[in-house]
Amino acid sequence: METNTENSNVTKQRHGCVTAWLILMIIANSATAILYLFASEMITKNLPGDVSTPMIILLGIIGIGNVIFSVLLLQWKKLGFWGFIITSIGALVINLTIGLGIGQSLFGLVGIAILYGILQIKKDNVTGWENLE
Template identity: 60%
Template sequence: MENENANLNTPKQRHGCVTAWLILMIVVNAITALSYLIAGDSVSESFPGSVSNFTLIILALLGIANVIFAVLLFQWNKLGFWGVSFYKFSSIAYKFKYWYSHWSIFIRFIRYCYFIRGFTN
């Protein structure tokens, strides 16, 4: 019984690399979402083919959602974990179909599994 009470009183801790990754994720996704909204024309020129303004708005909204999920993860909220997981797996599926090689997708999947392992310890 004492062991259960000790676990409840011990604050949660995360590894420093995971904290740095979450902060980097928040900053980079916020900058990316703002660049889609503010400098959409120059961003669309860097994509192969033509990209509509609607697509840039959707990408910006997804970036904002990813920032919100990362902040929730930073606060130890389970919704943040599920949001980031859904975002990452849907992103991997999209890139698997349209953009990247299979090895790049495999490396991203392994990196994400390592990230999940950091939260389960």
């Protein structure tokens, strides 16, 4: 059986800023999910209109998904990035449905651009994005 020695000897590395951002995303999304799932009354008081419990639960699930996608990115899986795109679109739809303005709702998509930009930071002349499988 042949093995690719060129690939097996190369250790992937990411810039410290990329690692720090991914850890920050894990912490922030964990906190968000906990708030949505366990402090929903506090959240619904500050939102326009009457927000249903299923919508709040769905936003909590999106937060949990984002934690999972952050971990996947730490494990070099490009699936984590695509997962963030899906959850961001889902959050956009939910935010519009519950009555947030278009500006506030679209602001969530900025996170995707920031994540993509951070994944472009190079370590040893290789971007984090290029290391993703």
